[in-house]
Amino acid sequence: MSTLIVDAVEAPTQSSISDLEAGPPGSFVVTLIIRRFIPEIDEEPRWQDFDVRVLPTDRILDALHKIKWEQDGSLTFRRSCAHGICGSDAMRINGRNRLACKTLIKDLDPTQPIYVEAIKGLPLEKDLIVDMEPFFESYRQIQPFLQASGNPVRERTQSVAARERFDDTTKCILCAACTSSCPVFWTDGQYFGPAAIVNAHRFIFDDRDEAAKVRLDILNDKEGVWRCRTTFNCSEACPRGIEVTKAIQEVKQAVLRGHA
Amino acid sequence: MSLKSTDLPAPAPARKLRPTRTAGRFSLPKRPAGTVYRGGEGMWSWVLHRITGVAIYFFLLVHILDTALVRVSPEAYNAVINTYKNPIMGLGELGLVAAIGFHALNGIRIILIDFWSVGTRNQRLMFWIVIALWAVLMLGFAPRHLMHVFGGE
Ligand code: HEM
Ligand code: SF4
Numbered sequence A: 001m002s003t004l005i006v007d008a009v010e011a012p013t014q015s016s017i018s019d020l021e022a023g024p025p026g027s028f029v030v031t032l033i034i035r036r037f038i039p040e041i042d043e044e045p046r047w048q049d050f051d052v053r054v055l056p057t058d059r060i061l062d063a064l065h066k067i068k069w070e071q072d073g074s075l076t077f078r079r080s081c082a083h084g085i086c087g088s089d090a091m092r093i094n095g096r097n098r099l100a101c102k103t104l105i106k107d108l109d110p111t112q113p114i115y116v117e118a119i120k121g122l123p124l125e126k127d128l129i130v131d132m133e134p135f136f137e138s139y140r141q142i143q144p145f146l147q148a149s150g151n152p153v154r155e156r157t158q159s160v161a162a163r164e165r166f167d168d169t170t171k172c173i174l175c176a177a178c179t180s181s182c183p184v185f186w187t188d189g190q191y192f193g194p195a196a197i198v199n200a201h202r203f204i205f206d207d208r209d210e211a212a213k214v215r216l217d218i219l220n221d222k223e224g225v226w227r228c229r230t231t232f233n234c235s236e237a238c239p240r241g242i243e244v245t246k247a248i249q250e251v252k253q254a255v256l257r258g259h260a
Numbered sequence B: 001m002s003l004k005s006t007d008l009p010a011p012a013p014a015r016k017l018r019p020t021r022t023a024g025r026f027s028l029p030k031r032p033a034g035t036v037y038r039g040g041e042g043m044w045s046w047v048l049h050r051i052t053g054v055a056i057y058f059f060l061l062v063h064i065l066d067t068a069l070v071r072v073s074p075e076a077y078n079a080v081i082n083t084y085k086n087p088i089m090g091l092g093e094l095g096l097v098a099a100i101g102f103h104a105l106n107g108i109r110i111i112l113i114d115f116w117s118v119g120t121r122n123q124r125l126m127f128w129i130v131i132a133l134w135a136v137l138m139l140g141f142a143p144r145h146l147m148h149v150f151g152g153e
């Protein structure tokens, strides 16, 4: 009986070892160094190494799955869609904010260990998960919804050119890669942050919306657009390729003008 | 009050994570503070801009004080200014010119990012133009200045 139990416990470990030794053609072993933090047992975050067999076309998310499923089930991270749509899995990978589900192993340097840690500036909850509430609170404050008067019986039409004006900022998936890449946000958690400004931009420059002035007022604050120091970290981090800094600059100029 | 995952009681007794043979290389905290963000030209130009800005501020503070000494007595002013005429101060002056040169040129870059419609798209190029102009400036200034400092006239 006891041998059976031992076998059951040993089995997963052995399978992950043989998995490391051989694997699909073209696969190789890469080391991930993950910044762990389990509040129940850790006082401080710590770095932990994992060796994973991957294909060059695997994503960091696949490597994290392999670790969680085959090596250490306590590894904690968020993901939902796994296809760059839901914005759940922004994390700092090799020193830059990215989506784990959109970062291919081959686009990093797999001969070196790959560092993975939670995004910075939001309260760390566990491993790669932060408390997003302050981020969403800033988002809610800029009133991210259409405000238009009247009771139209049909849809509100808009010219192609008018739609084009804010097209870039409609693409945001609220992943927080931008806001948590911003040095100003790291040191001043009160700053609205790039994502809130991007989503304000989306409505400020929408000609169907009538509350542009309200949002410009909200952002003409000491913690608003003027905190931006144009470091461009947000623009480089955005997985949707939004020109974040450009949007912020456009909102700054709209504040100066007093209208969109 | 909603319950957060961190509100759950700690498992008792504190369960040790069983390091597996493949995974268990627990590293001591090498860099527990996390990695340095690998920002691009934009981030580093901002870091330099702030460092040079603060450095210039403190220089200016001292400079206003020593210049104000003229009002106290020209002799005291001369005495203080003479203490600046040594190699360490000479190198300091070189650093000051380097800092002001970068801060001024990059300041123009930031103004263009703020007010030129395609400024944000060209910020990277403008950064390297700033560095090139700064290098030319320093190549013109540094040799002459160092000759004065170390050449004794
Ligand atoms: C030589 C002409 C100068 C130009 C063209 C210039 C330009 C600028 C600009 C455009 C900014 C805004 C930076 C931003 O938005 O991120 C700035 C910031 C700053 N400047 Fe200057 N500046 C000059 C001289 C000075 C001097 C003489 C001092 C010191 C007394 C100084 C200290 C600072 C400081 C401390 C900052 C704040 C840096 C930051 O917020 O990151 N600057 N400068
Ligand atoms: S602007 Fe880009 S980086 Fe920022 S939250 Fe939206 S999608 Fe993420």
Ligand code: FES
Pocket: A078, A079, A080, A081, A082, A083, A084, A085, A086, A087, A088, A089, A090, A099, A100, A101, A102
């Ligand atoms: S898991 Fe949905 S964006 Fe990556």
